[in-house]
Amino acid sequence: MYAVGIDLGGTYTKVAVISKRGKMAGRTHFETQKFNKFDSWVEKSVSVIKNLLKENSVAGKNFVGVGIGAPGHIDHKKGIIHTLVNIKGWDSVHLAKEFKKRMGKPVYVDNDANMMALGEYAYGAAKGARNAICITLGTGVGGGLILENKLYHGSFMAGGEIGHMPVNVEGPACACGGKACVESYVGNSYIVKRTVGYLKRHNKSILARWFKGKYHKITPLDIANAAKSGDALAKQIWDETGEYLGVCLAGVVNLLDPEIVVIGGGVAKAGGLIFKPVRKTLKERVMQIYSERLKIVPAKLGNDGGLMGCAWQVFEHGKA
Numbered sequence: 298m299y300a301v302g303i304d305l306g307g308t309y310t311k312v313a314v315i316s317k318r319g320k321m322a323g324r325t326h327f328e329t330q331k332f333n334k335f336d337s338w339v340e341k342s343v344s345v346i347k348n349l350l351k352e353n354s355v356a357g358k359n360f361v362g363v364g365i366g367a368p369g370h371i372d373h374k375k376g377i378i379h380t381l382v383n384i385k386g387w388d389s390v391h392l393a394k395e396f397k398k399r400m401g402k403p404v405y406v407d408n409d410a411n412m413m414a415l416g417e418y419a420y421g422a423a424k425g426a427r428n429a430i431c432i433t434l435g436t437g438v439g440g441g442l443i444l445e446n447k448l449y450h451g452s453f454m455a456g457g458e459i460g461h462m463p464v465n466v467e468g469p470a471c472a473c474g475g476k477a478c479v480e481s482y483v484g485n486s487y488i489v490k491r492t493v494g495y496l497k498r499h500n501k502s503i504l505a506r507w508f509k510g511k512y513h514k515i516t517p518l519d520i521a522n523a524a525k526s527g528d529a530l531a532k533q534i535w536d537e538t539g540e541y542l543g544v545c546l547a548g549v550v551n552l553l554d555p556e557i558v559v560i561g562g563g564v565a566k567a568g569g570l571i572f573k574p575v576r577k578t579l580k581e582r583v584m585q586i587y588s589e590r591l592k593i594v595p596a597k598l599g600n601d602g603g604l605m606g607c608a609w610q611v612f613e614h615g616k617a
């Protein structure tokens with residue numbers, strides 16, 4: 298049995314054919330921007346899916362449906378995208394209905410961070426867990442909750458927005474309407490912004506030598522490389538970033554009592570630089586019953602977590 302997973306990203310749309318056991322049989326991608334009108338994106342995706350199924354000799358009963366993950370506010374029950382983060386003009390579009398019409402199979406649409414969480418739960422780092430928190434660190438900070446073996450959506454289908462947990466009373470204004478959200482401390486651009494602020498005062502950092510004032514070019518990867526080569530300022534930045542994330546997660550852990558926290562996304566590639574302060578902060582801040590047992594692990598599926606979750610969604614619905 299095979300399902301198709303689609304990960305609609307601002308830059309690329311990734312499409313994959315995935316078996317029930319989690320083997321990726323075939324995959325491809327196209328540039329989202331070239332098909333950013335809703336109708337043309339649907340047409341392009343459907344033709345890409347049909348080709349991919351043909352290439353991999355998947356047809357008929359073997360093909361059970363399509364799962365789609367998108368960055369935005371999604372009504373997963375009706376398969377409607379209310380708003381997207383990166384693409385304008387897709388307001389209240391009936392994505393599942395349009396796909397179903399063309400594919401003749403069940404289609405499920407959900408938030409991309411939720412799909413990443415589901416992927417890690419079904420095939421990755423949180424496999425076998427009953428309660429898991431998954432968080433993706435990138436430009437934004439996404440999250441997904443698995444509670445009692447189920448993806449948690451909440452009352453208004455916006456559950457699991459860990460990125461918008463406040464970690465301070467006062468702090469930077471956030472696009473969500475709140476302030477001092479954890480995303481404003483550990484999101485890509487904010488890590489860089491904080492670094493640049495420090496660099497203007499501490500020009501002894503190796504980063505000052507590397508970038509010679511062209512600080513807008515600095516990326517989290519550069520800050521990780523600087524820390525790995527012993528730079529004190531860069532290390533401090535990662536310690537702070539890990540601490541903010543740890544404080545946020547301590548609240549979530551005390552509230553939900555999960556057995557595992559999975560951390561993925563580009564910024565998580567800093568490895569121990571961020572995991573160490575996160576683990577330390579959590580140990581200090583969570584209630585004692587968790588401090589020895591709670592696992593904090595990197596995501597296993599990398600950028601494919603979302604695709605895998607989309608496929609799992611199709612297999613799970615098929616069972617019911």
Ligand SMILES: [Zn+2]
Nearest residue numbers: 461471473478
């Ligand atoms: Zn926010």
